[in-house]
Amino acid sequence: MWKKVRVFILLLVLGYVAIEAWKDLNQNWDQSIVVLVHPINADGSQNTENYIQQLNAQSFTETSEYLTANAKNYQRNAHFIFKIGRELKQLPPEPPENGSAFNAILWSLKFRYYAWKQTQSVDGYATVTLYLNYYDSNKYKVLKHSTALERGRIGVVNLFSDVKQNEENQVVTAHELLHAFGATDKYDLNTGQPIYPQGYVNPAQQPRLPQHQAELMAGYIPITETQSKIPLSLQQTVIGNLTAREIGWVK
Ligand SMILES: [Zn+2]
Structure with a gap:
């Protein structure tokens, strides 16, 4: 009995991995790419909260136009829709500082578990989900490394909660987004x-x-x-x- 259950679970896991692998290698660029972004007040400050409150669909227009224009250079009609999701209270697990393969795998599992736990049906469909950690630039001069996973199409992006940093924020966001597609x-x-x-x-x-x-x-x-x-x-x-x-x- 237990052996059967174990085999069944193993098959489920293998099936899941196989579907993910297939999905990741076959991004259909003719379909709209929905990028769901969840803002997070990572330093708990009022400044950051105010910044998050003023974010709207236009905040990501430049990024989406940039991606569309670059895709055209390669004869691709890609269409990107950025959706601002719920503000999340819980921070994603921090990517490891040292590059050991074991820590990287462990973190990637923890991050995927976090993403799975945070997802709610109200979020709707997303091709990619990015968790945007915002930090007050008065308190933080350097931000930790951002990173994204192709398998699972999720990313953690560290940004400044300062309108003067919007342009740089867009560069970091676009960079991480492409990691999620295998760049x-x-x-x-x-x-x-x-x-x-x-x-x-x-x-x-x-x-x-x-x-x-x-x-x-x-x-x-x-x-x-x-x-x-x-x-x-x-x-x-x-x-x-x-x-x-x-x-x-x-x-
Ligand atoms: Zn990178």
Whole structure:
């Protein structure tokens, strides 16, 4: 009896994993992409609360237009709908600081469990769910690393609750969103420098440096071999060829 139950549970888990794997590898870009964002007051401050209250559908218009325009560069008619979901009280589990594979797997399971627990039927359908942790920029100068999972299509994004940071927030949000579709980072994890050629918007440019835009998944505009600049808005970034291939815009 117990053996049968165990086999049944195992089959359920395998079935779930198989469906997830299939789903993830086959994003249909002809369907509207619904991005559900849940704001979270991560520092519990009044400033952050006020910022969250003023968020509306327009807050993400630029990001959605940017993604649509970049998809067009690859002959894709992608359509992105950002939906502001309920403000959540509970923070997602913090991604591990050190890169051990075990910690990463453990965190990914905890994060998926968190996402499952937070989901309510009122949230409706979402292709991707992003948990936006907002922090007061008067109190926090540097934010922890944001990260997203392709399997499960969920991400935790750390942002500033300051309208003056809206443009930078959009860059971070778009970057994490593409991780959820399988895009990889295109910068050197040790130095933070964009990797040549895939992290360059214009790798054939002569002279090669300085570049004038950032590849979205490289995160920075390469200036010299050892220095790079943070893009101030999405307009200073482009979704490059390799990223487009990874997320399935190019076959
Ligand atoms: Zn990244």
